[in-house]
Amino acid sequence: MAALSYIASMSGSAVVNAWRHRTMTVITVLxxxxxxxTLGMFLVVENALSVMIASLEExxxxxxxxxDEAPPSDVLALRQELLDDARTISxxxxxxxxxLERLRASFQDEPDLLQxxxxxxxxxxxxxxxxxxEFLQSQASALLGNPIVEDIDLAQDVVDxxxxxxxxxxxxxxxxxxxxxxxxxxVIGSAIRxxxxxxxxxxxxxxxxxxxxxxxxxxxxxxxxxxxxxxxLVSSIxxxxxxxxxxxxxxxxxxxxxxxxxxxxxxxxxLILALFGIAIGGLGSYLSVxxxxxx
Amino acid sequence: xxxxxxxxxxxxxxxxxxxxxxxxxxxxEFVFLVGVSGAGKSTLVRLLIxxxxxxxxxxxxxxxxxxxxxxxxxxxxxxxxxxxxxDFRLLPNKTVAENVAxxxxxxxxxxxxxxxxxxxxxxxxxxxxxxxxxxxxxSGGEQQRVAIARAVIRNxxxxxxxxxxxxxxxETSAEIxxxxxxxxxxxxxxxxxxxxxxxxxxxxxxxxxxxHGEIVRDEVGGMYHYGRS
Numbered sequence: 001m002a003a004l005s006y007i008a009s010m011s012g013s014a015v016v017n018a019w020r021h022r023t024m025t026v027i028t029v030l031x032x033x034x035x036x037x038t039l040g041m042f043l044v045v046e047n048a049l050s051v052m053i054a055s056l057e058e059x060x061x062x063x064x065x066x067x068d069e070a071p072p073s074d075v076l077a078l079r080q081e082l083l084d085d086a087r088t089i090s091x092x093x094x095x096x097x098x099x100l101e102r103l104r105a106s107f108q109d110e111p112d113l114l115q116x117x118x119x120x121x122x123x124x125x126x127x128x129x130x131x132x133x134e135f136l137q138s139q140a141s142a143l144l145g146n147p148i149v150e151d152i153d154l155a156q157d158v159v160d161x162x163x164x165x166x167x168x169x170x171x172x173x174x175x176x177x178x179x180x181x182x183x184x185x186x187v188i189g190s191a192i193r194x195x196x197x198x199x200x201x202x203x204x205x206x207x208x209x210x211x212x213x214x215x216x217x218x219x220x221x222x223x224x225x226x227x228x229x230x231x232x233l234v235s236s237i238x239x240x241x242x243x244x245x246x247x248x249x250x251x252x253x254x255x256x257x258x259x260x261x262x263x264x265x266x267x268x269x270x271l272i273l274a275l276f277g278i279a280i281g282g283l284g285s286y287l288s289v290x291x292x293x294x295x
Numbered sequence: 296x297x298x299x300x301x302x303x304x305x306x307x308x309x310x311x312x313x314x315x316x317x318x319x320x321x322x323x324e325f326v327f328l329v330g331v332s333g334a335g336k337s338t339l340v341r342l343l344i345x346x347x348x349x350x351x352x353x354x355x356x357x358x359x360x361x362x363x364x365x366x367x368x369x370x371x372x373x374x375x376x377x378x379x380x381x382d383f384r385l386l387p388n389k390t391v392a393e394n395v396a397x398x399x400x401x402x403x404x405x406x407x408x409x410x411x412x413x414x415x416x417x418x419x420x421x422x423x424x425x426x427x428x429x430x431x432x433x434s435g436g437e438q439q440r441v442a443i444a445r446a447v448i449r450n451x452x453x454x455x456x457x458x459x460x461x462x463x464x465x466e467t468s469a470e471i472x473x474x475x476x477x478x479x480x481x482x483x484x485x486x487x488x489x490x491x492x493x494x495x496x497x498x499x500x501x502x503x504x505x506x507h508g509e510i511v512r513d514e515v516g517g518m519y520h521y522g523r524s
Binding site: 017020021201202204205206207208209210211212215295 | 367377
């Protein structure tokens, strides 16, 4: 209880301090908000790109052509085995008749071409969809020796390219994100250091009056957290708007896939921004004040 | 009360600011520390409030061995020894009353003490009507009164004033000196570093004169210049 009222009174004095240094406060809040919005925008764009790549990856199918003599129970077992893997999105069984139907459909302008076919030469197949190209690739090589499998069809080039693109995108995403976070850390840290530096005389006087370290540090710490929270609030609003906008754009771009508005992602993003703001605001103040507590 | 034994201070740049200082100041004494700029007055003050450490020697203030104070005990020591500066060093973004109250707040004193002592102390220095104004709107003399109120509200055992009248006109300086002597009369040991000859000659108290970091004169009831008025 005593600790709570202590923190409450310190918060009060932090708010009063921020108000009386309002020019400095406004500048710092602007810088913090700007940096955090930049970081948030990057995360939104990165997320949109990874959604796009994922949707492209879902276009990849592994087609397993089955031997005509394959026992249905074995086919069902294989289907179930594939379905049991979390990386599988769907497995569709295509009968010989359906395969022929599809072929006829694609040649419907020239029906004569398929006329000579007396027997159905097409095999039945399992069409496996997954958003993980590497999984499909490993399944393809594993199934080649299976006696019920006649042949395997996997668009190898497409898969290879997608794997590469997705790896590069992930790497670039992490590298750019880390770089941007570092820049934000540095800029916000400098802004907070300036606000503390502007009041170093005040810290010195308090020291000589016999103020303990934490008496001096707490208001600055809370002020830093306050800067971070305001920055998080501003950037969350801007980034939220941007996310909804990007999402609409995304839906137009990949109209064949229903991309649902991911509220959980948005909430997670806001949480990340808030934690980032609190951490860097508090830590920035803590480290800045420490430099002036030497006397 | 204050005891310095063979204290020397050599700065990193080689300047020998204080040389073998031996000084004893009793309870409730009023002592002028005089000398030209660079004689070592400010260094001595900084050693007394432990803003700096001496190169050698012993310093004991109000029962504390200043050299052996651990860092966490430093705030407690500084609450017993108050400072008044030439440039006032008030907190510009706090009101007069808040500035004075800060001396109690840093010592974690209860609010009811603040409510009681702040108006009392402001009345003592004659600034009751300025309680809610900000320091920078006041004159130099008034600001120094705020600083003195802040220094004495805790009833310190020692009050150290470093050139407290250095930025003030003679008339205001005399008022500040009277205030300091009044506080001395209430039981606080006062050490005032100054090169203001008028102040020293007016008060006729103990005078310790420093030249090139050495004590050359220690005289009770003395004048600024030895043997002259």
